[in-house]
Amino acid sequence: MTRRLRFESPAPASNALNEVEDGWREEFTVSAEVFSRMGSETVLAARLTGLQPVEITVRRSTSTRRITAAWRAVDVHSGEVFALTSPAADPDGSRAWLKMMGTAGVAA
Template sequence: MDFGEFKSRVQFERLADQTPDELGNVQGAPDPASAFERPAKFILRPGSEAMIAARLAGRQPMDVIVRFDSQTSQITAIDWRMTDVRSGKVYAIQSAADMQVEGPRKYMTFGVEGGVAP
């Protein structure tokens, strides 16, 4: 994977003070002190029935690849959210465990979804 493919820029923020609402959903405000940015590559997921249904419901499931480092390794699906720096669109992180190694470089793939509250 060529690092020149990473044309987008994303910001990760830890969600602080997470409290359940009356429906049991956990919500929290982002902690600005935890924010950091990374170059990223967005990949749309293939058009399975579940993906098409999600898109029809206004959600945008996709994968985002960033370089693995000490900060990105701390990201979990429960405690973090991701924002596209250029568009300002906020994504809920659904999964954060897939690491790829290509030669000396390591990458993390995050499953994210736009259109849902992180």
């Protein structure tokens, strides 16, 4: 696990004029691994506009089991934002790691 990711959930907030604005609430920060993925021709074409599909792996815990596709992950050091496109899942049934898909380079 070479990166620190901060996971955030959507949280509407009110501004000074009581207008609802889109916002994000920090949930937790964990060590993670981020792998760039190759995709189909459709995804490759999207990459030309700066989109990069990624696979994120985190250690399974009570916190990480709450991750949904509506959340986003933010690299603590670089500020890079990953819009999650799938909920956290345990694909091999080991109950040790959770994996999820995301996209870098898109507004979350």
